[in-house]
Amino acid sequence: MSTPESLDDLDARLISLLTTRPQIGVLGASRELGVARGTVQARLDRLLRRGVISSLAPTVDPHALGYPVTAFCTLAIRQQSGHEDLLEHLRGIPEVLEVHTITGDGDLMVRVVARDNPDLQRVIDLVVSTGIVTRTSTVIALAELMARRTEPLVQAAAQS
Known part of the structure; x- marks a missing residue:
């Protein structure tokens, strides 16, 4: 950029x-x-x-594609491992929508979708299957109260 x-x-x-x-x-x-x-x-x-x-x-709505469950997984990874190997692995999982490096208790925040809770377990098992992930914590989104939005930010940027 x-x-x-x-x-x-x-x-x-x-x-x-x-x-x-x-x-x-x-x-x-x-x-x-x-x-x-x-x-x-x-x-x-x-x-x-x-x-x-x-x-x-x-813009594609995962819910409309049959993936109504959204979850956020915090991943802690082995520090000697590069992010690139794990990132390449995560790119191969269609249900992984976003990956961000973060501060705090974990190293990465991963947004995933699934068809239902048993499918979410399958997705999480795939995410951690490389041996690079040492710990994970997952929270399931119950409802989307505000979708990703940028219009107020665009308007503010145009005014400044």
């Missing part, structure tokens, strides 16, 4: 529009925003290049 640059009002409006109506396309966005199609395309290219947006791909 490149050096942070500020967003302007048009960037914020474009991101908001694509977030709420991702199917709109460049031409539709230009009409909706009242700017030239080339301006929208240039803004999208710049936002992609800067890493502000990562893609124009659809």
Whole structure:
């Protein structure tokens, strides 16, 4: 990701529009925003290049795919082991959605999904099967009260 640059009002409006109506396309966005199609395309290219947006791909809901259980696993790993071996292993597990290094009692936070609780046990068993993980703690999400959101952050960045 490149050096942070500020967003302007048009960037914020474009991101908001694509977030709420991702199917709109460049031409539709230009009409909706009242700017030239080339301006929208240039803004999208710049936002992609800067890493502000990562893609124009659809957002997939694991629940709708048959994976209604979400859990967060804190993993402690052998310190002499590199993260790369474990990361490569985790990339091979389709139910692993995110992996973050963390501070605190563990080394990694892993978000996983499963079809049900017995399937969650299968996923956790896969996650820890390498011998690199020394300890794990898992919490199951009961309900999503607020989905991942970025629009308030985009608006704040455009105003600063």
